[in-house]
Amino acid sequence: MKYYAPKGLYDIKPEDIPYWHAVEREVRSTMPLYGYEEIRTPIMEKTEVFARGVGEDTDVVSKEMYTFEDKGGRSMTLRPENTASAVRAYLEHKFYGKEELSKWYYLGPMFRYEAPQKGRSRQFHQYGAEAIGSDDPALDAEMIGLAADLLKSLGLEDVGLTLNSIGCPEDRVKYVDKLVEYLKPEKDRLCDNCRARLDTNPLRILDCKEDSCQEVVEDGPEITEYLCSECQDHFDDVRGYLKQLDLEYDLDPKLVRGLDYYTKTVFEVFSSDLGAQDALVGGGRYDGLVELFGGDPTPAVGFAGGIERLVLLLEELERTDMERSGLDVYLATLDEETKKTGLELVQELREAGLKAEIDYLDKSLQGQLGYADRYGAEITGILGPRELSDNEITLRDMETGDQATVPLNEFRSEVKNHLDSSR
Numbered sequence: 001m002k003y004y005a006p007k008g009l010y011d012i013k014p015e016d017i018p019y020w021h022a023v024e025r026e027v028r029s030t031m032p033l034y035g036y037e038e039i040r041t042p043i044m045e046k047t048e049v050f051a052r053g054v055g056e057d058t059d060v061v062s063k064e065m066y067t068f069e070d071k072g073g074r075s076m077t078l079r080p081e082n083t084a085s086a087v088r089a090y091l092e093h094k095f096y097g098k099e100e101l102s103k104w105y106y107l108g109p110m111f112r113y114e115a116p117q118k119g120r121s122r123q124f125h126q127y128g129a130e131a132i133g134s135d136d137p138a139l140d141a142e143m144i145g146l147a148a149d150l151l152k153s154l155g156l157e158d159v160g161l162t163l164n165s166i167g168c169p170e171d172r173v174k175y176v177d178k179l180v181e182y183l184k185p186e187k188d189r190l191c192d193n194c195r196a197r198l199d200t201n202p203l204r205i206l207d208c209k210e211d212s213c214q215e216v217v218e219d220g221p222e223i224t225e226y227l228c229s230e231c232q233d234h235f236d237d238v239r240g241y242l243k244q245l246d247l248e249y250d251l252d253p254k255l256v257r258g259l260d261y262y263t264k265t266v267f268e269v270f271s272s273d274l275g276a277q278d279a280l281v282g283g284g285r286y287d288g289l290v291e292l293f294g295g296d297p298t299p300a301v302g303f304a305g306g307i308e309r310l311v312l313l314l315e316e317l318e319r320t321d322m323e324r325s326g327l328d329v330y331l332a333t334l335d336e337e338t339k340k341t342g343l344e345l346v347q348e349l350r351e352a353g354l355k356a357e358i359d360y361l362d363k364s365l366q367g368q369l370g371y372a373d374r375y376g377a378e379i380t381g382i383l384g385p386r387e388l389s390d391n392e393i394t395l396r397d398m399e400t401g402d403q404a405t406v407p408l409n410e411f412r413s414e415v416k417n418h419l420d421s422s423r
């Protein structure tokens with residue numbers, strides 16, 4: 001074998017596709033119930049969209065972006081996430097002048113140059129929602145409820161929600177001062193990156209994945225102690241609405257999320273079955289991002305979930321309803337003439353909405369029956385020269401082995417009746 005997929009990029013194989021479809025179906029059916037419409041932004045943007053939007057000092061921007069120069073000499077980046085692109089699109093198409101509240105959802109591939117491991121890849125897929133234009137804490141609660149609803153409708157019960165507020169930029173200045181004061185004497189225990197972050201972006205130290213940094217941070221100051229009254233009220237209201245919606249959560253005052261645009265509410269959804277510390281869903285409010293991109297101050301909130309991780313969990317749950325389904329009908333033919341009629345019959349079955357297959361491998365009758373069995377056909381039609389000249393066809397129930405001969409022109413309805421009664 002000469003060629004392999006690049007490290008950290010994976011083929012999604014046909015046996016996994018039904019799980020992907022189940023997730024995609026759920027996203028597409030649930031999002032509109034909450035008023036979210038789909039938006040599709042390009043797979044790449046000018047690098048500055050993410051560098052500015054997500055923040056130069058984040059791991060995503062400083063270490064994980066797939067950035068390259070295109071043939072016109074522009075620096076382009078494969079999207080590592082979709083929020084910055086959504087805000088770019090919001091401003092580019094002047095949605096602020098067209099609708100009071102833009103509620104969008106998306107599904108698609110994202111790219112981050114991370115160390116691959118179970119549930120973490122370099123091309124991965126997110127589903128997500130963004131609501132741009134309101135600072136109502138009820139919207140934060142709706143967003144969290146939507147993220148939870150999607151997971152619940154897919155059958156995941158054992159998920160935990162973690163919540164925090166990281167306040168406004170002014171609150172963070174106060175907090176970061178305290179954090180730096182606390183971290184400076186502990187400098188030697190921090191990783192190289194975090195030592196540098198002490199000067200550039202100390203908040204990022206809180207979500208460093210190194211154990212040594214996590215230990216240091218554990219006993220440090222908590223951002224919730226530095227919230228101004230407006231941010232505190234907002235947080236209290238979000239919690240009140242969550243209670244109203246019966247959504248349980250844990251508070252984690254060290255949750256700051258790995259992207260720079262967040263303000264006020266941040267949240268993550270975990271599954272105890274995923275291992276590691278990786279989240280299924282992450283999101284929060286980003287009231288400053290539209291302004292950072294040159295728009296008027298416009299509050300916004302959103303979340304995104306990773307589909308690979310979700311599919312891993314669903315596969316572990318052995319959801320039979322999400323397994324690949326087999327053929328409905330196989331049509332065995334025995335020579336050139338029966339094959340011609342067989343092709344027509346198979347076409348009719350497909351047009352009637354049945355999954356039907358015929359032999360393309362020149363197999364014997366025995367071989368064709370074996371194929372039908374392997375591919376899960378419930379019924380096989382056997383059309384030999386004798387049946388054809390008598391205008392008949394034999395139906396074989398693949399489970400019981402029972403056979404019956406029916407008129408050719410009743411084949412389709414017989415197949416349908418048989419399938420209806422067995423389902």
Ligand code: HAM
Pocket residue numbers: 080081082083112114119120121122123124125126128129130258259279280281282283284285286301302303304305306307308309
């Ligand atoms: P994020 O936390 O960076 O947030 O990513 C959201 C989710 O994407 C994670 O919880 C995880 O499930 C999945 N994910 C991230 N990286 C990988 C990876 N390398 N492999 C597999 N799955 C991964 C965002 O991206 C924000 N844009 C979310 C948001 C939207 N905030 C506001 N609006």
